Amino acid sequence: MAEILVLVEHAEGTVKKVTLELLTKARALGEPAAVFVGPGFDAAKERLAEYGATTVYVAEAADLTGYVVAPVAELLAKLVADQAPAAVLLASSADGKEIAGRLAIKTGSGVLTDAVDVHDGLVAEQSIFGGSTVVKSTVTQGTPIVTMRPNSTPPVPAGSPAAAERVDVQVKVSDAGKLAKVIDQVTVEQSSRPELTEAAIVVSGGRGVGSADNFALIEGLADALGAAVGASRAATDAGWYPHQHQVGQTGKTVSPQLYIACGISGAIQHRAGMQTSKTIVAINKDAEAPIFELVDYGVVGDLHQVIPQLTAEIAKRQA
Ligand SMILES: Cc1cc2nc3c(=O)[nH]c(=O)nc-3n(C[C@H](O)[C@H](O)[C@H](O)COP(=O)(O)OP(=O)(O)OC[C@H]3O[C@@H](n4cnc5c(N)ncnc54)[C@H](O)[C@@H]3O)c2cc1C
Numbered sequence: 001m002a003e004i005l006v007l008v009e010h011a012e013g014t015v016k017k018v019t020l021e022l023l024t025k026a027r028a029l030g031e032p033a034a035v036f037v038g039p040g041f042d043a044a045k046e047r048l049a050e051y052g053a054t055t056v057y058v059a060e061a062a063d064l065t066g067y068v069v070a071p072v073a074e075l076l077a078k079l080v081a082d083q084a085p086a087a088v089l090l091a092s093s094a095d096g097k098e099i100a101g102r103l104a105i106k107t108g109s110g111v112l113t114d115a116v117d118v119h120d121g122l123v124a125e126q127s128i129f130g131g132s133t134v135v136k137s138t139v140t141q142g143t144p145i146v147t148m149r150p151n152s153t154p155p156v157p158a159g160s161p162a163a164a165e166r167v168d169v170q171v172k173v174s175d176a177g178k179l180a181k182v183i184d185q186v187t188v189e190q191s192s193r194p195e196l197t198e199a200a201i202v203v204s205g206g207r208g209v210g211s212a213d214n215f216a217l218i219e220g221l222a223d224a225l226g227a228a229v230g231a232s233r234a235a236t237d238a239g240w241y242p243h244q245h246q247v248g249q250t251g252k253t254v255s256p257q258l259y260i261a262c263g264i265s266g267a268i269q270h271r272a273g274m275q276t277s278k279t280i281v282a283i284n285k286d287a288e289a290p291i292f293e294l295v296d297y298g299v300v301g302d303l304h305q306v307i308p309q310l311t312a313e314i315a316k317r318q319a
Contacts (some may be wrong), residue, residue: 006032022148071173109139113146196228205241218262
């Protein structure tokens with residue numbers, strides 16, 4: 001069976017959930033082989049084995065981590081040439097999509113981004129126009145390169161752990177690949193909430209929240225549900241919530257099981273970042289707000305009244 005290469009996203013060996021999703025999907029398509037860049041393989045090995053990685057191509061050279069994404073695309077291009085995998089799967093993160101695009105150019109292959117599923121025959125499924133249209137596409141040239149949205153498929157461990165056999169890979173990064181250097185790394189302060197793009201539930205607030213202080217309501221509901229907090233651009237531009245929580249065209253793309261939009265009108269640029277969420281709930285005092293065209297459940301009401309009641313009810317049921 002041909003290998004399906006999966007680029008591992010990790011923080012010093014802690015493997016991100018989206019990678020476990022990709023490995024789960026890769027098992028259905030061929031033989032999963034992980035590509036691990038940077039230090040931390042020992043910490044990650046067990047997790048990768050648990051999710052079925054038979055082989056892990058490990059590249060630790062400083063050249064690969066000291067520069068922005070270009071060297072990783074060069075590494076993957078080498079693996080595509082040497083191993084002739086059936087496909088390459090990456091996360092639909094900012095880095096994942098940029099690496100995928102560069103890899104496609106280097107290998108003369110087709111690339112499909114933001115897939116929500118990949119079926120037999122490497123048919124990628126994308127969800128567009130507010131989730132109203134499903135597009136199924138295949139790559140017809142080169143090695144199929146597919147980026148998948150986080151939360152598109154549940155991560156399921158393999159029946160029995162695979163070998164996760166380490167294969168060291170050396171790559172000579174070109175001068176062009178070293179043009180954008182990493183000069184500093186800043187660790188974003190971690191909240192106890194899940195990471196926005198990986199969370200199974202997201203509660204977002206918009207202009208209707210009214211103030212930075214009122215975001216405590218959104219956080220309270222999020223905490224009751226174990227959710228991440230998102231925000232519309234109107235809310236982040238107003239300085240009510242940090243920009244890294246913005247959902248939408250110029251923010252993050254999320255695809256959780258449940259998305260609760262509070263005081264958000266549903267502008268097309270906001271929808272672009274959340275329309276593939278599995279279940280969408282909106283709380284808005286305007287029954288004509290465009291967000292209601294998209295929702296599975298809508299509550300017409302003042303969020304300052306609805307959210308405290310909802311949070312209290314959830315807490316009561318959890319007690
Ligand atoms: C190039 C470009 C890129 C953009 N990128 C993004 C992006 O990435 N993400 C994004 O979100 N936007 C983006 N925008 C902005 C987008 O067009 C909208 O302006 C923005 O999404 C509106 O945010 P909002 O829904 O919070 O505010 P509004 O459109 O002002 O809606 C507020 C809603 O709150 C409701 N409301 C008010 N008070 C209450 C209350 N007490 N209880 C309940 N409901 C209440 C109102 O009925 C209204 O529907 C972009 C725009 C451009 C031009």
